Amino acid sequence: MSMYDLEEEELVAEITGRGARRLLIQLPDGLKNEGPRLASLVRQRTGAEVFVSAAPAWGACDLSLDAALRLKADLIVHYGHNEFLREGSNGIPVVYIPAKSRHEIIPVIEKTIPLLQGSRVGLATVVQHIHALPEAKNFLESKGFTVQIPGRGPWAHGGGQVLGCDYFGLKRIEPEVDSFLVIGSYFHALGASLSVGKPTILADPYGGTVRNLDHDRAKVIRQRYAMVEKARQAQSFGIIVSTKPGQSNPTIALSIQRQLEENGKKGVILYADEVLPDKLLDFTDIEAFVDTACPRLALDDPERFSKPIVTRDEIMVVIGAWSWEQLLERGLVRL
Numbered sequence: 001m002s003m004y005d006l007e008e009e010e011l012v013a014e015i016t017g018r019g020a021r022r023l024l025i026q027l028p029d030g031l032k033n034e035g036p037r038l039a040s041l042v043r044q045r046t047g048a049e050v051f052v053s054a055a056p057a058w059g060a061c062d063l064s065l066d067a068a069l070r071l072k073a074d075l076i077v078h079y080g081h082n083e084f085l086r087e088g089s090n091g092i093p094v095v096y097i098p099a100k101s102r103h104e105i106i107p108v109i110e111k112t113i114p115l116l117q118g119s120r121v122g123l124a125t126v127v128q129h130i131h132a133l134p135e136a137k138n139f140l141e142s143k144g145f146t147v148q149i150p151g152r153g154p155w156a157h158g159g160g161q162v163l164g165c166d167y168f169g170l171k172r173i174e175p176e177v178d179s180f181l182v183i184g185s186y187f188h189a190l191g192a193s194l195s196v197g198k199p200t201i202l203a204d205p206y207g208g209t210v211r212n213l214d215h216d217r218a219k220v221i222r223q224r225y226a227m228v229e230k231a232r233q234a235q236s237f238g239i240i241v242s243t244k245p246g247q248s249n250p251t252i253a254l255s256i257q258r259q260l261e262e263n264g265k266k267g268v269i270l271y272a273d274e275v276l277p278d279k280l281l282d283f284t285d286i287e288a289f290v291d292t293a294c295p296r297l298a299l300d301d302p303e304r305f306s307k308p309i310v311t312r313d314e315i316m317v318v319i320g321a322w323s324w325e326q327l328l329e330r331g332l333v334r335l
């Protein structure tokens with residue numbers, strides 16, 4: 001049995017209920033292998049034609065609207081994330097299936113208890129474990145903790161949910177908690193720790209490991225400070241805009257271009273679907289990049305890029321519009 005609930009019966013009911021005849025199914029990398037089985041099940045049970053996307057699906061931001069249009073699909077089925085964009089931006093409806101995890105969470109939460117600081121805990125997770133939050137909360141309360149689950153953010157639409165670019169819920173409850181506990185992956189817990197000032201603990205139900213992110217946070221902040229200082233030396237900037245529907249920020253890019261020019265620097269806007277470090281090498285006259293797409297592109301693995309790359313917020317420090325302290329106060333991660 002899969003460790004994820006792919007809700008096959010609900011999927012068939014959606015397809016037949018909507019009368020869909022041609023589907024595009026998107027799955028994140030970890031679930032891609034389920035694509036052929038789902039396609040054959042759907043074809044058998046509904047008679048619909050099925051295209052399984054082999055392209056990356058990093059988040060619900062990465063909705064294949066253009067591909068669905070070209071394929072003349074009448075329904076997109078997007079696995080592994082919940083709603084990010086509203087349906088119908090190109091008229092094709094989207095069914096989101098979060099793929100709820102069947103992993104046990106209490107054993108790994110128990111391991112975090114010695115790492116939690118203070119008695120007030122902010123508890124959040126990724127979409128796969130949201131259904132397990134009440135169980136986790138009850139367990140922590142039975143151990144004497146007071147537990148707060150944040151409300152939704154602008155992109156993370158579930159209560160208690162975080163995304164790699166949306167920790168607004170945690171920021172809101174930060175004054176009322178002593179530490180945060182994030183159930184999920186290192187990626188999501190690191191993003192949380194870069195967004196709040198309180199200790200952040202990871203409980204990873206997949207590997208059964210726990211980790212205090214204080215050290216990682218401090219390391220990334222040092223790296224980002226150095227990156228901002230390097231970008232200050234640059235005169236010409238490539239401002240990256242993504243075509244991915246949920247990451248596309250052309251208005252912000254235009255505003256950054258204007259502000260760079262007001263500060264005596266040059267800026268050109270670069271448009272791409274996948275931002276590949278190798279492809280940026282072709283722009284030899286550009287000295288630094290500004291990332292207006294997924295903020296984690298710049299923040300995670302900046303060494304993949306051969307030139308300095310800063311986020312849309314860090315560029316404000318580069319041009320002197322914000323202080324470094326103001327940036328930290330806002331948090332380093334924002335889409």
Ligand code: SF4
Pocket residue numbers: 058059060061062163164165166246247293294295296335
């Ligand atoms: S923008 Fe980046 S962090 Fe946000 S949902 Fe998309 S892939 Fe994840």
